[in-house]
Amino acid sequence: MSLKRSITAVAVATAVLAGCAAQAPQSDASPKSIIFMIGDGMGPAFTTAYRYYLAGEAGSEVNPTVFDDLLVGMASTYPEDNTWVTDSAASATALAAGVKSYNGAIGVDGQKLPVEGVLAKARKAGKSTGVVATSQVNHATPAGFVAHVASRRMYDAIAEQYVQQRIADQTMLDLILGGGQRYFSRDPGGLAEQMAEQGYQQIWSMNELDQLTQLPAMGLVADVALPHAIDSDQPERLDAMTNKALELMSGQDEGFFLLVEGSQIDWCGHANDIACAMAEMHDFSAAVARAKAFVDANPDTLLVITADHSTGGLTLGANGVYEWKPEVVAQVHASVRPLTEHLMAGGKTALSSRWRDKVDFDLAPEELAALEKGFDQGEEKLGRAVLKVINNRTVTGWTTGGHTAVDVPVMAYGAGAEAFIGHQDNTQIPQRMMQLMGW
Numbered sequence: 001m002s003l004k005r006s007i008t009a010v011a012v013a014t015a016v017l018a019g020c021a022a023q024a025p026q027s028d029a030s031p032k033s034i035i036f037m038i039g040d041g042m043g044p045a046f047t048t049a050y051r052y053y054l055a056g057e058a059g060s061e062v063n064p065t066v067f068d069d070l071l072v073g074m075a076s077t078y079p080e081d082n083t084w085v086t087d088s089a090a091s092a093t094a095l096a097a098g099v100k101s102y103n104g105a106i107g108v109d110g111q112k113l114p115v116e117g118v119l120a121k122a123r124k125a126g127k128s129t130g131v132v133a134t135s136q137v138n139h140a141t142p143a144g145f146v147a148h149v150a151s152r153r154m155y156d157a158i159a160e161q162y163v164q165q166r167i168a169d170q171t172m173l174d175l176i177l178g179g180g181q182r183y184f185s186r187d188p189g190g191l192a193e194q195m196a197e198q199g200y201q202q203i204w205s206m207n208e209l210d211q212l213t214q215l216p217a218m219g220l221v222a223d224v225a226l227p228h229a230i231d232s233d234q235p236e237r238l239d240a241m242t243n244k245a246l247e248l249m250s251g252q253d254e255g256f257f258l259l260v261e262g263s264q265i266d267w268c269g270h271a272n273d274i275a276c277a278m279a280e281m282h283d284f285s286a287a288v289a290r291a292k293a294f295v296d297a298n299p300d301t302l303l304v305i306t307a308d309h310s311t312g313g314l315t316l317g318a319n320g321v322y323e324w325k326p327e328v329v330a331q332v333h334a335s336v337r338p339l340t341e342h343l344m345a346g347g348k349t350a351l352s353s354r355w356r357d358k359v360d361f362d363l364a365p366e367e368l369a370a371l372e373k374g375f376d377q378g379e380e381k382l383g384r385a386v387l388k389v390i391n392n393r394t395v396t397g398w399t400t401g402g403h404t405a406v407d408v409p410v411m412a413y414g415a416g417a418e419a420f421i422g423h424q425d426n427t428q429i430p431q432r433m434m435q436l437m438g439w
């Protein structure tokens with residue numbers, strides 16, 4: 001009885017999974033193009049939180065998110081190190097090349113030898129290539145797909161490889177879109193000028209995005225990272241860049257490989273800042289919906305979405321309380337650092353009123369007392385007190401300022417999506433892409 005029931009459950013689950021993938025337009029041929037989207041730090045608690053964040057107060061109607069619609073499986077993420085917990089560099093190398101490596105490794109194996117990833121293979125196959133990120137473009141995740149260096153900290157060497165590395169007599173990338181101006185010097189002879197000489201259209205701010213009209217193109221729109229979505233005057237900046245990337249890529253006869261990273265979900269997770277994380281999820285979700293619409297219009301495209309790891313040990317509910325309050329998360333309109341700076345900039349007597357400049361609920365007397373104490377002890381302590389108020393009010397839990405080893409969700413849609421159904425190791429994701437492409 002119980003065996004029969006469990007078999008039926010498996011059959012139903014398989015049918016549901018197959019149904020998800022089968023919603024996508026199918027094609028027997030290899031995909032022409034691949035859109036690979038990585039939500040950095042986007043463990044399952046983040047996709048769950050985002051669903052309830054959209055629903056609002058508990059008891060509200062719950063609708064599936066685009067992540068729910070496209071979910072096909074899960075992936076393990078452990079690195080080659082003697083640990084189960086990966087960093088973004090080892091995971092990017094795994095997701096790019098199908099090879100496990102050590103934490104910190106960018107496109108190299110455990111012996112620090114270069115490994116060829118899907119982006120390079122796409123290049124060799126004559127496809128256009130691009131990376132889009134809300135961090136600096138030479139940060140670990142995109143770098144793992146493009147460069148080969150022993151350490152993620154080698155930002156300058158990574159940027160140089162973006163410009164100077166050649167594969168099949170070509171540069172690695174037709175499109176570079178994100179932050180990182182400081183790593184691509186605009187001085188005479190600098191990397192930016194070298195790229196201009198190679199024919200790249202260039203822009204230096206989000207306002208100029210429309211000026212990119214053809215490949216090759218580069219837009220470095222921030223000195224290092226873009227502002228957090230929650231603090232940005234353009235909170236859907238990843239969606240805007242993804243839209244531009246797809247517009248530029250779609251005209252390419254041989255197809256393309258595009259990597260899109262929602263870089264800062266992870267950073268909000270490190271900060272244990274739930275409002276920050278949900279704003280990043282919202283932007284990433286919009287970019288995913290846009291990519292899905294592109295696949296609907298171009299069914300020979302494969303869309304795969306996953307995370308490199310989870311961050312922060314996020315829990316929805318904490319301290320024995322059977323509640324989570326996304327409607328309170330939505331009342332916070334700044335990430336913790338600018339909120340704290342705004343509080344510090346006023347006097348101690350202005351804490352309550354300045355809090356209300358950025359947050360839609362009043363501080364309770366004991367919360368105000370905690371903030372006053374933090375204020376006296378300086379910005380770092382005040383920041384911790386601010387986070388404590390937000391996490392207590394929203395009943396959000398965090399176990400770490402680092403990463404965790406939980407499996408991450410895998411979503412797939414379009415040509416070949418069914419190859420990603422079920423549980424897999426993260427190294428199998430690019431391996432399956434390569435199989436589908438015949439590389």
Ligand SMILES: [Zn+2]
Pocket residue numbers: 041088266267270311403
């Ligand atoms: Zn991280």
